[in-house]
Amino acid sequence: MSGTSLDGVDAALCDLRSGLVLLRTHYQAFTEGLRDELLALHWVGHDELGRAASVANRLADLYAQSVEGLLADAGIGRGEIAAIGCHGQTIRHRPRCGYSLQLNNPSRLAERTGLTVVADFRNRDIAAGGQGAPLVPAFHEAVFRDRDETRAVVNIGGIANVTLIPPAAQAFAPTRGFDCGPGNMLMDAWCREHTGQSFDCDGRWAASGRVPQGLLAAMQAHPFFAATPPKSCGREDFSIDWLHGLQPSRFRPEDVQASLLELTAWSIAQAVGVDAKPPAQVLLCGGGTHNAQLRTRLAELMPDSRVNTTAVAGLDPDWVEACAFAWLASQTMAGRPGNLPDVTGASGPRVLGAIYPA
Numbered sequence: 001m002s003g004t005s006l007d008g009v010d011a012a013l014c015d016l017r018s019g020l021v022l023l024r025t026h027y028q029a030f031t032e033g034l035r036d037e038l039l040a041l042h043w044v045g046h047d048e049l050g051r052a053a054s055v056a057n058r059l060a061d062l063y064a065q066s067v068e069g070l071l072a073d074a075g076i077g078r079g080e081i082a083a084i085g086c087h088g089q090t091i092r093h094r095p096r097c098g099y100s101l102q103l104n105n106p107s108r109l110a111e112r113t114g115l116t117v118v119a120d121f122r123n124r125d126i127a128a129g130g131q132g133a134p135l136v137p138a139f140h141e142a143v144f145r146d147r148d149e150t151r152a153v154v155n156i157g158g159i160a161n162v163t164l165i166p167p168a169a170q171a172f173a174p175t176r177g178f179d180c181g182p183g184n185m186l187m188d189a190w191c192r193e194h195t196g197q198s199f200d201c202d203g204r205w206a207a208s209g210r211v212p213q214g215l216l217a218a219m220q221a222h223p224f225f226a227a228t229p230p231k232s233c234g235r236e237d238f239s240i241d242w243l244h245g246l247q248p249s250r251f252r253p254e255d256v257q258a259s260l261l262e263l264t265a266w267s268i269a270q271a272v273g274v275d276a277k278p279p280a281q282v283l284l285c286g287g288g289t290h291n292a293q294l295r296t297r298l299a300e301l302m303p304d305s306r307v308n309t310t311a312v313a314g315l316d317p318d319w320v321e322a323c324a325f326a327w328l329a330s331q332t333m334a335g336r337p338g339n340l341p342d343v344t345g346a347s348g349p350r351v352l353g354a355i356y357p358a
């Protein structure tokens, strides 16, 4: 998995024969150069096709290295691996135009590793009328559903998304899910622009600021927040240019950072609280769980739910999304659907992705 934060590659070795056992993990950060090239490819530019194709090859090589690193660390031979689930790097997410573009070269990854690769998970759902996102809710439901309590799982990556899971005792009620809005993405961008750091460690810089209400209100007026699900978003919806359009230079940079953190917390709390009765428990995952200030605000904004990380349900919050794509690959290999039509808006369940045999 490599997500919208553009931080690096998360590789997870999962035993999915009976439930989910996370055996081993391996993280490889992007170099600044690769990150900058990927970021630039989100927008129109010179020789995009050529640049995209060659960056896709570099990504595939990095994915292959990550898999090799993972297997070496685990002391496991490739004969024991059924498949690699590889999301690719999203550079355009435009379900309304009928596509979501993930840079990848699955053939090259299969060739480099000698393993079967499952890739391009989103476009089948979009072809069936869906958003192609979020795709993690089916996995959240499979792993985090409780017998008695309603749970919300919130993944705070570059984008934040929520999954609302009714208890197993009410299996007739559908699991719902949608993107909440920006997770870390805008906080990272503003922090980088003003401090040179790639993220605001533990949210300390944001905690030193105060939220100017006018600025927060202007952010909250983005039409994405008022839209009804199914909905998903990307960098095209919440770019640094969008933020600049709100004239943030009127305020102290730390106050803008505080506002961006508040926007993330507020939009998550709104999403979790869509129903009259809030979920008994909220399980957080993704890199945003390390942001202590964000965790504090989330707990304050959701006083009627127990707010924890997925660790309390047995899965390390840093590895949930990577595990989800291993699980989605196993669904594809078994000929089972990976999307939830109630979440994405697709006209039905679909077997997602394409299989590139070893």
Ligand SMILES: Nc1ncnc2c1ncn2[C@@H]1O[C@H](COP(=O)(O)OP(=O)(O)O)[C@@H](O)[C@H]1O
Pocket (backbone or CB within 6 Å): 002, 003, 004, 005, 006, 007, 008, 156, 157, 158, 159, 184, 185, 188, 198, 199, 200, 201, 202, 203, 285, 286, 287, 288, 290, 291, 292, 321
């Ligand atoms: N200690 C920390 N304090 C604040 N934010 C953090 C910390 N550690 C990680 N993050 C955030 O998590 C992000 C990576 O999260 P991740 O779940 O990998 O997102 P994605 O799926 O979009 O790649 C970083 O870009 C950063 O914003």
Ligand SMILES: [Mg+2]
Pocket (backbone or CB within 6 Å): 002, 003, 004, 005, 006, 007, 008, 009, 010
């Ligand atoms: Mg990441």
